[in-house]
Amino acid sequence: MSIKVRSGGSWVEVGGDGGGGSTTGSLTLQTAVLSTGGTDLIKGGTVTFDGSSAKTFKVEIRTSSTSNVSDTLVARDGSGNFRANDVRVDSFGVGTNASGTSGEIRATNNITAYYSDLRLKDIIGTIDNPISKVLKLKGVYFKENQTAKDLGYDNDRTQVGVIAQDVKEVLPEAVTDAPISDEYMTVWYEKLVPLLIEAVKEQQVMIEELKSRVEYLEVS
Numbered sequence: 001m002s003i004k005v006r007s008g009g010s011w012v013e014v015g016g017d018g019g020g021g022s023t024t025g026s027l028t029l030q031t032a033v034l035s036t037g038g039t040d041l042i043k044g045g046t047v048t049f050d051g052s053s054a055k056t057f058k059v060e061i062r063t064s065s066t067s068n069v070s071d072t073l074v075a076r077d078g079s080g081n082f083r084a085n086d087v088r089v090d091s092f093g094v095g096t097n098a099s100g101t102s103g104e105i106r107a108t109n110n111i112t113a114y115y116s117d118l119r120l121k122d123i124i125g126t127i128d129n130p131i132s133k134v135l136k137l138k139g140v141y142f143k144e145n146q147t148a149k150d151l152g153y154d155n156d157r158t159q160v161g162v163i164a165q166d167v168k169e170v171l172p173e174a175v176t177d178a179p180i181s182d183e184y185m186t187v188w189y190e191k192l193v194p195l196l197i198e199a200v201k202e203q204q205v206m207i208e209e210l211k212s213r214v215e216y217l218e219v220s
Contacts, residue, residue: 090102090103091103091104091105091106092104092105092106093105093106093107094106094107094108094109095107095108095109096108102152102154103152103179126198127171127194127195127198130195130196130198130199130201130202131199131202131203133170133171133195133199134195134196134199136166136169136170137162137163137166137167137170138162138163138166139160139161139162140160140161140162140163141158141159141160142158142159142160142161143156143157143158143159144156144159151180151181151184152180153180161187162187162189162192164184164185164186164187165185167187167192168185170195171191171192171195173191174187174188174189174191174192174195175187175188176188
C-alpha cells in the first residue's frame with residue numbers, strides 16, 4: 001500500500017508494499033521555527049521519506065535555543081518514548097480522555113510510584129504505639145470553605161478525610177506541602193496504611209491476651 005501527499009505543487013506517492021505500489025518520488029518533512037528574535041525554541045530537522053526504509057522524525061520544544069537536554073520541554077525520542085520536563089497541564093488522562101476538571105488525573109489502570117522492595121530499604125524499626133496514634137486522628141466529613149475556593153479549588157460535594165495537623169502530630173512522615181501553596185499542608189494517605197497495619201496487630205495481641213484470661217477464668 002502506498003500513500004500520496006502533496007509536495008512542491010504535485011502529488012508524490014510514498015511507500016510501496018511490494019504488491020503493485022511503487023515509489024515515484026520522495027517526501028521531505030522539515031520543522032518550521034515559529035519564534036521571534038532568532039531564538040529557536042523548536043528543535044527538529046529535515047527527514048526525507050523515500051519508501052526505502054523507516055525514518056524517524058523527531059521534534060523537541062525547548063525553553064531556549066541551547067542544545068542542553070535539560071532545556072527540553074516536550075520531545076519524543078528515537079524509541080518513541082515521550083519525554084517532558086516541568087510541563088503544566090489543566091487536566092490529564094492516561095488511557096482515557098482528560099476530564100476537563102482542573103487538577104484532575106484520570107487513569108484506566110493502576111498508578112505505580114516509589115518502591116516497597118525490602119532490598120531497597122534499611123529497616124530502622126516499626127511504628128511504635130500505633131493504637132494511641134490512631135486514636136488521635138479524626139475521620140471527618142467536610143466541605144471546602146471560602147479560603148479553599150479562593151485558592152482555586154472547586155468541589156461542592158461533601159468529602160471525607162483527615163486533618164493534616166492531627167497527622168503531623170503523630171506521623172509527620174505522612175504530611176507534606178499542599179500542591180496549591182506551601183503555606184498549607186496535605187496528607188499522603190497511602191502512608192497512613194503502615195500505621196493502621198501496626199494498630200490492628202497491636203489490637204489483635206490485646207484481644208488474644210483477653211481471650212486467654214477469659215478461658216482461664218472459665219476453667220477455674
